Amino acid sequence: MPAGELETAAGNGTAGITNRLNDVLGAIARAAQDAGRRPSGVRLIAVSKNQPVERVEAALAAGHRVFGENRVQEALAKWPALREAYADVRLHLIGPLQSNKVRDAVSLFDVIETVDRGKLANALAKEMDRSGRRPDCFVQVNTGEEPQKAGVVPDEVVGLVALCRGLDLPLAGLMCIPPAAEEPSLHFALLAKIAGRNGLTRLSMGMSQDFEIAVAFGATEVRVGTAIFGERPPQT
Numbered sequence: 465m466p467a468g469e470l471e472t473a474a475g476n477g478t479a480g481i482t483n484r485l486n487d488v489l490g491a492i493a494r495a496a497q498d499a500g501r502r503p504s505g506v507r508l509i510a511v512s513k514n515q516p517v518e519r520v521e522a523a524l525a526a527g528h529r530v531f532g533e534n535r536v537q538e539a540l541a542k543w544p545a546l547r548e549a550y551a552d553v554r555l556h557l558i559g560p561l562q563s564n565k566v567r568d569a570v571s572l573f574d575v576i577e578t579v580d581r582g583k584l585a586n587a588l589a590k591e592m593d594r595s596g597r598r599p600d601c602f603v604q605v606n607t608g609e610e611p612q613k614a615g616v617v618p619d620e621v622v623g624l625v626a627l628c629r630g631l632d633l634p635l636a637g638l639m640c641i642p643p644a645a646e647e648p649s650l651h652f653a654l655l656a657k658i659a660g661r662n663g664l665t666r667l668s669m670g671m672s673q674d675f676e677i678a679v680a681f682g683a684t685e686v687r688v689g690t691a692i693f694g695e696r697p698p699q700t
């Protein structure tokens with residue numbers, strides 16, 4: 465095979481992205497079966513943040529429809545046009561949400577995974593009532609209690625969940641990003657335990673490095689970027 469073609473199959477063109485997408489879906493299915501779970505119970509969120517739009521189009525052409533973005537501004541620039549062609553796309557917000565971006569976030573996203581404070585829950589409830597759009601919400605939990613990381617610490621989950629329910633937010637589950645240097649399984653197990661205690665069934669956990677472990681611990685959504693799209697270009 466000429467070098468150029470090899471690059472296409474392994475690289476970040478349509479063939480490379482299609483191959484890696486199928487590899488990740490296969491690995492999720494195996495991890496689910498090994499854990500005695502149905503593969504259809506795990507949703508793959510393809511994290512397209514900071515990726516060139518051609519790579520996103522390659523995943524769409526391959527039939528994938530669920531994507532994650534971590535910045536409202538970037539998602540607003542990228543997705544409205546893509547949705548003209550692919551109306552059944554489902555978008556998850558997986559990055560921090562500022563109160564002044566709530567209106568845009570509610571209009572664009574189908575799932576908001578980063579509810580991490582009462583003020584934000586209040587702003588979301590108000591905007592959902594105003595607009596009539598009701599994206600599913602996840603509470604982000606800072607399982608490692610890292611000072612620089614978003615999310616409520618485990619002890620504060622009960623309070624924030626109660627507030628969200630009082631506001632009638634469509635609360636679906638919990639999300640976490642474990643500390644980079646720690647064994648992720650401890651954090652996945654903790655998130656599953658906190659969700660169970662709070663009567664929540666969905667768990668967004670696991671990234672390129674550890675999504676199979678997350679599936680073993682009950683993830684219902686895994687957020688995978690690099691393993692599908694390749695390395696992200698530096699943030700601009």
Ligand SMILES: *Cc1c(COP(=O)(O)O)cnc(C)c1O
Nearest residue numbers: 511534558671672687688689690
């Ligand atoms: C970027 C990001 C991911 C994907 O990370 P990869 O290591 O590229 O798979 C998952 N979750 C969140 C919250 C992210 O910001």
